[in-house]
Amino acid sequence: MDIYGAVSTAIGQIYATTIFIKRVVEDYKSYDSDRKAIQDKLDHEGLFLEAFEHYFLEDQGAVKRLTYQPAALQKDVDNILAALRRVLAEYSVEGARHGLGEMSDDDQGKIQSEGETTKKRSPFEKLKSKVKFVKTRVYDWSLFEKEKLLATLTEYHEWTERLRQTMALMLATLGAGLNEFADSETARDLRLRDVAKRRVLAAATPAEDFVPLEGIIVPGSESTDTPYVTLALYADEWNQDNKKVIIEYRKYDNALSRAVEGNRTDDVAALKAPVKNLAWLLHQASLKTESDEEALLTLRLLGYLEQPDKNRNVFLYDVPRSDSIFKSSMMTLHDLINSPATQGRASSEPDLGARFFIAHALAQTVLNIHSSGWVHKNIWSHGVLVLPSSQTQSSGLGRLDPFLMGWGSARPVLGGTALAPDFEVEPNFYRHPVRQGQPRSAFKVEHDLYALGVVLLEIGLWRTASRIFKDQMQRAWERGKLPPGKTIEGWMVNLAKEQVPREMGSAYSTAVERCLTGNFGVEDDPNDPSALLIAFRDEVVDAIAVGTKL
Numbered sequence: 001m002d003i004y005g006a007v008s009t010a011i012g013q014i015y016a017t018t019i020f021i022k023r024v025v026e027d028y029k030s031y032d033s034d035r036k037a038i039q040d041k042l043d044h045e046g047l048f049l050e051a052f053e054h055y056f057l058e059d060q061g062a063v064k065r066l067t068y069q070p071a072a073l074q075k076d077v078d079n080i081l082a083a084l085r086r087v088l089a090e091y092s093v094e095g096a097r098h099g100l101g102e103m104s105d106d107d108q109g110k111i112q113s114e115g116e117t118t119k120k121r122s123p124f125e126k127l128k129s130k131v132k133f134v135k136t137r138v139y140d141w142s143l144f145e146k147e148k149l150l151a152t153l154t155e156y157h158e159w160t161e162r163l164r165q166t167m168a169l170m171l172a173t174l175g176a177g178l179n180e181f182a183d184s185e186t187a188r189d190l191r192l193r194d195v196a197k198r199r200v201l202a203a204a205t206p207a208e209d210f211v212p213l214e215g216i217i218v219p220g221s222e223s224t225d226t227p228y229v230t231l232a233l234y235a236d237e238w239n240q241d242n243k244k245v246i247i248e249y250r251k252y253d254n255a256l257s258r259a260v261e262g263n264r265t266d267d268v269a270a271l272k273a274p275v276k277n278l279a280w281l282l283h284q285a286s287l288k289t290e291s292d293e294e295a296l297l298t299l300r301l302l303g304y305l306e307q308p309d310k311n312r313n314v315f316l317y318d319v320p321r322s323d324s325i326f327k328s329s330m331m332t333l334h335d336l337i338n339s340p341a342t343q344g345r346a347s348s349e350p351d352l353g354a355r356f357f358i359a360h361a362l363a364q365t366v367l368n369i370h371s372s373g374w375v376h377k378n379i380w381s382h383g384v385l386v387l388p389s390s391q392t393q394s395s396g397l398g399r400l401d402p403f404l405m406g407w408g409s410a411r412p413v414l415g416g417t418a419l420a421p422d423f424e425v426e427p428n429f430y431r432h433p434v435r436q437g438q439p440r441s442a443f444k445v446e447h448d449l450y451a452l453g454v455v456l457l458e459i460g461l462w463r464t465a466s467r468i469f470k471d472q473m474q475r476a477w478e479r480g481k482l483p484p485g486k487t488i489e490g491w492m493v494n495l496a497k498e499q500v501p502r503e504m505g506s507a508y509s510t511a512v513e514r515c516l517t518g519n520f521g522v523e524d525d526p527n528d529p530s531a532l533l534i535a536f537r538d539e540v541v542d543a544i545a546v547g548t549k550l
Contacts, residue, residue, distance in 0.1 A: 010081035020095035051189035072531035168371040198372035206280035333384035356547030377408025379451035380430040433485025453515025
């Protein structure tokens with residue numbers, strides 16, 4: 001059976017079982033106040049399946065949308081639907097016992113007698129009609145015991161969420177149709193509207209009226225917690241309002257600094273363009289989540305200031321949870337790992353579950369950035385802001401959420417990239433060997449994954465690269481030359497193999513090693529990273545997720 005037929009059959013069976021469960025829940029009298037929550041969950045999944053069926057199985061062009069996908073994505077969809085069928089297998093068997101097969105002539109007569117039209121209806125519409133006439137019988141009520149059903153629905157949702165993630169990767173094949181899809185009800189029902197719009201933005205150019213802000217940072221309002229990001233007050237150009245913001249300092253690179261000093265106007269404009277593009281992207285993009293699982297922990301940019309007298313730009317971000325954050329100091333992940341013991345604790349190190357949470361949130365965020373068609377280009381622990389959450393850890397301490405900042409000149413995955421040299425020592429320890437010093441390759445998804453691997457290594461050992469490799473960095477600075485890229489990678493991989501398992505377990509260690517080596521067991525295709533991202537999700541994001549339950 002081809003992929004279209006296999007998916008059509010599987011979706012039909014899953015949907016039929018879903019509406020059968022919903023029909024029984026309507027009759028079951030023992031759910032009390034949980035009945036509506038259970039029905040809402042079933043409605044939520046049913047709507048998702050209907051949207052999937054409409055777009056990939058029934059709508060004009062549906063066959064192309066499914067069959068033209070890369071083989072890795074087709075296989076993943078097939079595997080996910082097989083898993084969903086296993087999750088619902090007992091309920092499917094029970095439904096079959098009570099008539100969820102082909103509609104009988106009697107049932108069809110009942111439907112028509114109720115005045116329904118005889119126009120052509122989708123398979124899902126027919127299934128809905130069928131379930132209306134499944135008579136209440138003696139069900140296997142053990143299947144509908146509340147705790148068991150809720151556990152089944154939780155697992156059900158985990159798999160449909162995975163299907164949504166895979167569909168986000170499918171959007172890369174839409175081409176010119178992406179704009180139309182991004183504004184459609186189908187995109188909304190599939191929870192893909194925002195990721196589709198981020199993909200559209202990745203290929204767009206800034207509006208002509210998007211220019212630097214003309215206000216100022218209120219003198220004396222900047223905190224000095226970290227040299228890279230800080231809290232401050234911003235006054236707009238009319239000085240009417242002081243707004244709490246998070247600011248990020250972005251130094252000019254050497255080429256831009258020389259152009260500014262030499263008053264080379266055309267060169268300055270060209271060298272500032274990538275910063276403007278990045279600022280517009282972060283300002284326009286919807287970074288909210290469309291589902292609870294879609295961790296996209298980044299901050300929305302309000303705008304940016306130019307400070308040529310200080311050879312830098314300043315990015316201004318919205319402050320999430322402003323009341324709690326302004327009662328605490330600003331801290332990056334690098335600062336947190338290096339911080340001394342506090343609050344009477346013997347160590348500043350969070351409990352194991354909290355470390356897994358930070359690692360998983362970052363990995364999931366990177367996956368969703370890449371699923372949106374973006375690359376970050378500058379992942380390191382100095383660029384991860386940790387902010388207090390309203391939730392708590394198992395230890396009773398407040399949980400910390402990691403927000404990914406410090407973006408390089410973000411761009412579409414398939415866009416061009418500059419090969420400008422950068423020999424600053426510490427940042428190069430986070431860069432893939434072919435991107436260290438003088439880059440020898442355009443930026444690719446796997447280069448972000450390598451940098452993430454270094455950060456995951458830091459979380460696993462709870463030591464920053466600047467401390468782990470203090471002597472090597474000092475030697476490089478003194479000699480004015482970086483160690484060979486493959487040598488740095490080897491140091492990292494050895495630590496992942498030898499020390500991380502004692503701290504975080506073998507699964508986490510393997511996840512770090514996969515990121516550092518790029519050994520995901522898939523063929524490298526610079527024009528289609530979907531197979532790599534599926535492997536990254538399975539072998540890194542999912543592997544780390546297990547530890548968040550500790």
